[in-house]
Amino acid sequence: MKRNLWQIPIFAPFELRLAPPTAVVDHTLYSPVLPPSYPLAAAAAKIDKSTAWIPGNQVSNLPSVRPEFWTGSTLNWGVLARVDSTVYKVFGVPSYVPGSKSASLRRAQYTSTHSIFTLEAGKATVELDFFSPVSPKNYLRQSLPFSYLTVSVSGTAESSVQVYSDIDENWTGQSGNTISEFSTANGVSLFELSVDGATTYEEVNDMALWGDVVFASRPSNSSSVTQQSGLPSSVRAQFASNGTLDGVTSRFSAGDVVGIAHDLGQAGGSVTFAIGYVREAAVNYLANSRTGYYRASYPETPSAVSYFFDDYPAAQAESLIMDAELEQKAVAAAGTNYSDILTLTTRQVFGGSDLTIPGDSLDTGDVMVFLKEISSDGNVNTLDVIFPAFPIWYVMAPEYIRLLLEPIVQYLATGLWTKPFAIHDIGTHYPYATGHDDQKEEDMPVEESGNLILLVYAYVAATGNKAWAVQHHTLLQKYAEYLIVDGLDESVQLATNDCCGPLANQTNLAIKAAVALNAYGKLFDDTSYSLKGLEFADELYEKGIALDEARTHFKLQYGNDVKYNKDIDYAVVFNIYPDILFTLQTFPESAHDMLASFYPTIHGPAGIALDSRVDWSSTFWTSWAGAASPGKNDTTRNLFVDDVWGYMTNGINTPPFSDRWFAIPGSGGLVGGSGDPVGGFDAWRNRPVVGGHFAVLALKGPDQFK
Incomplete structure (x- = not known):
């Protein structure tokens, strides 16, 4: 079957015609096609937890569009890039950020394990790689309830580059009753958001309430990390002004975000974030609690997240092979x-x-x-x-x-x-x-x-x-x-x-x-x-x-x-x-x-x-x-x-x-x-x-x- 760059369904003898999804819109190339929705965070154990998607018809507005839970409810997950003191909205930031500009989407691609978006931010190129490993024969890797977001900035020789990302309490399934805890271990900066007083196996609107939302990052070879929680206007403005965050993580109120920033120094590079949802008790099977397979090796969340970052090179290499092999087959x-x-x-x-x-x-x-x-x-x-x-x-x-x-x-x-x-x-x-x-x-x-x-x-x-x-x-x-x-x-x-x-x-x-x-x-x-x-x-x-x-x-x-x-x-x-x-x-x-x-x-x-x-x-x-x-x-x-x-x-x-x-x-x-x-x-x-x-x-x- 020959691939068409666009298709107009022919509905004869009826008069209905659907608008063709074009392969090139506003100079953006969609590869292999423009899907109904792009999976962003779709790792294991996200059945009614923290899946995130971007509707295909909104992806051209990636810098300002917010991702959605699978039911269609919105989530907040923002990404900013700062190049020589100019701040660019890259993903999920519809609100005002002082002095910011919106990056321009140039390419959107999906494979069996990755959704990759390439944007132009002034003279810099920013790539967002949303990666959820599919490794069904590696039970440890497959059971880890996290997804990766890798942000890469290139084309910035002799430039100063910083990268920032944040999430809010929408990921917990409710608003106004959130507990935020921050910790560092093995170089990982880790936020855990939970619902105060939630009972085991409790959920609302298909979202679990009884676990912990995980948002984390670890410095790359060329970056240093800062973090902050607070109102999105304040935290994002702090990053926009200074390229760093103030380290205050002791409080969390309704409407707040938790943010992590990387200073990449000169010439850019890549940083990786992790997002997911941890449940010590995952399923009630015949009145007995069952938990994720990975917990046999990493029973504590910080150690599991640290391993997840350690495993990134191997998971990435495996995914590239599988992506190519599945497409070929x-x-x-x-x-x-x-x-x-x-x-x-x-x-x-x-x-x-x-x-x-x-x-x-x-x-x-x-x-x-x-x-x-x-x-x-x-x-x-x-x-x-x-x-x-x-x-x-x-x-x-x-x-x-x-x-x-x-x-x-x-x-x-x-x-x-x-x-x-x-x-x-x-x-x-x-x-x-x-x-x-x-x-x-x-x-x-x-x-x-x-x-x-x-x-x-x-x-x-x-x-x-x-x-x-x-x-x-x-x-x-x-x-x-x-x-x-x-x-x-x-x-x-x-x-x-x-x-x-x-x-x-x-x-x-x-x-x-x-x-x-x-x-x-x-x-x-x-x-x-x-x-x-x-x-x-x-x-x-x-x-x-x-x-x-x-x-x-x-x-x-x-x-x-x-x-x-x-x-x-x-x-x-x-x-x-x-x-x-x-x-x-x-x-x-x-x-x-x-x-x-x-x-x-x-x-x-x-x-x-x-x-x-x-x-x-x-x-x-x-x-x-x-x-x-x-x-x-x-x-x-x-x-x-x-x-x-x-x-x-x-x-x-x-x-x-x-x-x-x-x-x-x-x-x-x-x-x-x-x-x-x-x-x-x-x-x-x-x-x-x-x-x-x-x-x-x-x-x-x-x-x-x-």
Whole structure:
């Protein structure tokens, strides 16, 4: 697929046109494209903590625009650069600073681990490198809940250069009840902001209150450091006048900032800041506290932050290799548009995970990963969130699949969940992973039973560790037996797209049951289960109970009852993807060819609606569907990839990579059902399910990053 420097979506026969996102705006080059939002701080364990983003449509005003938490609430994080006594606003400073000028953005770039902005500040060039390591096989590095900001100033030979950055109490999740503590250790200047009186696991508006915001820096070889807290007008004016801060950090009041300044002396250089959120108690798992993996090595925050700075050269070197390798693999798999998608996806997924160990023993042999169902109900380790996201872990770190499932299967093994089908999640709201002993949850019987079996199969296929699956054989057999009974005789129930409401005899669910039963049989060398899965597939496809009369597509619902015989109804049958990925051959090749031919016929103004009930589409499920139905010369696969890329780059969306958008006009004409324009996003943002974008790359094999 050829990259276009800009794209105008063609929505014939409708008259809607979207403004093209230009590759060059005000002399600024956006590389590889202008995304909806740039991740700034997206390190591990920032699920509901201190993520920070810049909307793409505001980045040209970088010196004055404030970053946002993933919900859209604003944060304060400012950067100033002082060159020969002239102060330049570089990032996040909308307010007046005496004698200051605004730098001019010249380039904005993102990779899988970095967001880099280059600005012109008089004769100087200032580069801001927001770096969140993605190192899933290095548990220590991946679990550190911090991100880097490196500020580099060049082109200033014989000039005097100082650099300053600050944050405020918005990062704590509240205002007016903040405690600030400052310390120095191992050369690190460290501010810790906390909420006075916050209780463990307390949060508000999806932001945690019970931990400590960390803001720190350490001198480079050529810099000296000063610090100060107080009103932003006073602290920034102090820096503007003197290039240093006055060292007063003893007080903190509502509206204050904490600031750190570096004096680089002559000829510029680079300085690095760290920002993050530390929680001694990270997750409540079955009434036991779990903490970050890194705390086994660095139980105290100052030592953890000091190590984070020590680790910067190695983390940076690793990131450059991974950035290049991911881009190359993605381009080889499906072109440059696909690469643009995957590189924007990566930090969002890994930034949404907590890599934990027991808080009491700090036993690194007992590792679990926890996910929050972001942007919806906040459930913990939801199976139908892990399932759509699993391709990214399958490709980059297959062990994560097991680590995500461990909290679930260990809870199920207690017998406290008594229903015959698999549980939906292990906690109603993050960080309470306390199970559902009362049996009250959002039941998705066929959905989650199939998901659990297929996720275990994916883990074994990627790692060869069948022994772990054997440990849970009895449990998995229970859910396979459930699928035999109810997988093709579905009662009215919910599926993963629960907002659509419950239905009976959902074709997509029956396909999942068929594939899962075949996978279970192959996993445990029991042909009776595989044969049952093949029998389901034969009913659905060969005998045609799930096909329209002309046998062109799978219908939304199957069966001979007249109420299901709606040939115009359809579903994007993403659940057939594991059949292709694992070469299970549950369905014949002709079924995949049928889908590849059908999908282009229902393509709307901005994509393919996920099924005939809705006007929206899904970035991750359509990624699965595209991977499962390439068609001649991969045309259908590319159609789906280009739809996601077109949505990502159409210039009308600003949240952290939302995974749902309006693909066709709804009842309101040229808008979706919620009044949003076709091509606009539908509420969801910053969710780890976008790991499903890796579905095409996963076809190249597991564990591709050694």
